[in-house]
Amino acid sequence: MNLTIHQAFLPHHDAEASLAFYRDLLGFEVRNDVEYGGQHWLTLGPAGQPDVSIVLQPPFADPGISPEERETISAMMAKGTYAGINLATPDLAGTFDRLQAGDTEVVQEPTDQPWGVRDCAVRDPAGSMIRIFEVT
Numbered sequence: 001m002n003l004t005i006h007q008a009f010l011p012h013h014d015a016e017a018s019l020a021f022y023r024d025l026l027g028f029e030v031r032n033d034v035e036y037g038g039q040h041w042l043t044l045g046p047a048g049q050p051d052v053s054i055v056l057q058p059p060f061a062d063p064g065i066s067p068e069e070r071e072t073i074s075a076m077m078a079k080g081t082y083a084g085i086n087l088a089t090p091d092l093a094g095t096f097d098r099l100q101a102g103d104t105e106v107v108q109e110p111t112d113q114p115w116g117v118r119d120c121a122v123r124d125p126a127g128s129m130i131r132i133f134e135v136t
Contacts, residue, residue, distance in 0.1 A: 005052060006051060009054075009055045009056075010084075011056070011057060012040075018042055018056050025098065026087075028046055028047075029047050031044060041055060080107075082127065084129030084130065087131070088133045089135065090136055099120075104123070106121075117134070
């Protein structure tokens with residue numbers, strides 16, 4: 001079996017704020033921008049990885065979500081516990097400086113972790129946890 005990661009899904013509630021974060025701050029390419037039924041999906045990815053994308057979707061796009069589930073999702077997004085993704089860079093300090101200059105919510109400054117990685121953590125505009133690992 002030969003599997004690769006093609007897309008990961010994260011919620012968003014503000015397309016302009018998401019574009020400012022993922023496109024303008026992180027430098028991702030916009031691969032698709034779709035509005036349908038009053039909802040907005042954005043597909044973005046790193047320039048050097050054309051086969052890997054993050055799809056930012058409306059958190060309530062599934063019509064089968066109950067009112068109670070909507071409340072739970074909204075509460076978890078507000079706390080930053082609903083979704084997250086790990087990214088990697090060879091220049092963690094430079095990446096963190098750029099994020100911090102962009103007024104991003106910082107959860108953890110660059111730190112050497114006891115399990116052997118150096119990383120930082122921020123939240124995207126929807127509250128999703130973005131951990132960024134330093135790789136060489």
